[in-house]
Amino acid sequence: MKFDTVVLGAGIVGVCVAVHLQKRGRAVALIDRKQPGNETSFGNAGLIQREGVYPYAFPRGLGSLLRYARNQSPDVRYHADAMLQVAPFLWRYWRNSHPATHAEIAKSYATLIEHCVSEHRALAADAGASALLRPIGWIKVFRNTAARDAEITLAERWHREYGVEFETLDAPRLQQLEPDLDKRLQGGLRYPQSDSVSDPNALVTAYARYFEALGGRFFIGDADTLREGWQVDTRDGPISAASAVIALGPWSDRASTRLGYRLPLAVKRGYHMHYAARRTARLNHPILDVDHGYVLAPMARGIRLTTGVEIARPEAAKTPVQLDAAEPIARTLFPLGERLDPEPWMGRRPCTPDMLPIIGPATKHQGLWFAFGHAHHGLTLGPVTGRLMAEMMTGEPTLVDPRPFRVERF
Incomplete structure (x- = not known):
């Protein structure tokens, strides 16, 4: 089975990447070991945090x-x-949480947060899931x-x-x-x-059904079988694609490490x-x-x-x-x-020490892309991440500047 892109991970981020690529005419295979939205995306507080312009910092006060x-x-x-x-990660996290550094990080982070509610509402409307969103703050x-x-x-x-x-x-x-x-x-x-969301799992499921209605295919498969040439094994047989997106949340480092990347997740x-x-x-x-x-x-x-x-x-x-x-x-x-x-x-939240997600092309492989590390704001940033990734992968002008989220910063 051949596709244009295989997206590994059917949480909120992976599903949204798959939807936006499929909307742009790509033939997309979405792969996970479970049905969509049944890992990290299942167990959050259901907040789409438009106010979350400053990502959650490491406490620096002596009392705390x-x-x-x-x-x-x-x-x-x-x-x-x-x-x-975890000490090396915490040390870098603590340093990046210095008020001056944190303020600089927020300037980049806020560009994503600015669009979080509008992108969710647009996607929910397309997916027939608007009733799951509560515009009440x-x-x-x-x-x-x-x-x-x-x-x-x-x-x-x-x-x-x-x-x-x-x-x-x-x-x-x-x-x-x-x-x-x-x-x-x-x-x-x-x-x-x-x-806020009355049922995060139902929302991710609705987005995944919309992806399938657009012509996308979901498969139960094993991300650990990903190999160059972008092949991966599923219950329905092997899949190959011209490009691959790792959107495996807290398991993304396992997949990226096997391909030679050392990312501080x-x-x-x-x-x-x-x-x-x-x-x-x-x-x-x-x-x-x-x-x-x-x-x-x-x-x-x-x-x-x-x-x-x-x-x-x-x-x-x-x-x-x-x-x-x-x-x-x-x-x-x-x-x-x-x-x-x-x-x-x-559940497990995937975190980077500078509090910014990793979004964009890998550095060592043609056709490999990353979309993970959203920490406490995976649900919040799923749709805007999906749109940004699809725009980069298809060569469109991007909604926000993707450079602060590039993997090269590590």
């Missing part, structure tokens, strides 16, 4: 570092046996005034620099929007330009669990508890609690201690009922 070093914080945990392996809530004031200062800066809109919520206004939240909260901060793990709401309680927006670093998001399945970051060996066994630590705190924020999942879900 000492708190995390105790390894008891609900928002960041680490496995001691992984720290030596999302809310940060505060248990103390110091955290509230610090976040408002950040929001004001983002507004000045990048036009990010925000609404400051005093306690009465917050209770008006979310009457079932803890009455002791010291207010909130709403980002109205962002969308690391993994931040995270967990989620769904809950029923007690009695008639209702959650209207995704809510971030700023003081404790977890999100509660209303989903089709129930209220999804998503945790912060776990640093561990990528294939280490699940250790959902963050979820266990966050759950009782979350129950004071909102009246959660029983757990709805048989066990916690765990």
Whole structure:
């Protein structure tokens, strides 16, 4: 079976790359070991973060570092046996998180973020999935005034620099929007330009079905069999293509390493669990508890609690201690009922030390392309990444300058 392009990875990024290439007349094969949207894209907070112009930085304050070093914080945990392996990455991540460097990184990152909502809405409309997008924004809530004031200062800066809109919520206004939240909260901060998704897996599935409706083909296959000449094995037989896109999220380094690339990709793990709401309680927006670093998001399945970051060996066994630590705190924020999942879900976020994704052509092989490393914003940046990749691969003018995301920077 011969195609113009084979896309490895059917998460949100890979599916969007495949859609945009197929729309431009390429014959595309999309390959994954599972059905689309059933790995990292399955378990996020469902936020399309138009406000996310500054990617998530490594904490640099001494107080934060000492708190995390105790390894008891609900928002960041680490496995001691992984720290030596990940130390070089964390050192580079910490250096790139210097305020001046972070501000320069944001100038590039914001060019992608600027288009995240509009590209999702356009793709969802084409895929008949607009009902899965909620144009209601999302809310940060505060248990103390110091955290509230610090976040408002950040929001004001983002507004000045990048036009990010925000609404400051005093306690009465917050209770008006979310009457079932803890009455002791010291207010909130709403980002109205962002969308949220009621079922991320369903959204990726809808985009994949649209890809197939355009004439694309999806195959269950093994990315580890990728070889030069861009051949890969699937359940339906071998596939060959003139070009290949590695969009395997946290597994992208495995594929790229076998081809001779040494890219500083690391993994931040995270967990989620769904809950029923007690009695008639209702959650209207995704809510971030700023003081404790977890999100509660209303989903089709129930209220999804998503945790912060776990640093561990990528294939280490699940250790959902963050979820266990966050759950009782979350129950004071909102009246959660029983757990709805048989066990916690765990996912892996693919991260680069400069917080920018890798998007563009490989340097050592003709016809090989990379699209991974989106960290916390894979869902947010899937469609705009797909469009940018397709524009580069077909020689069209690009929506944004792709140079900051090139692999050569490493």
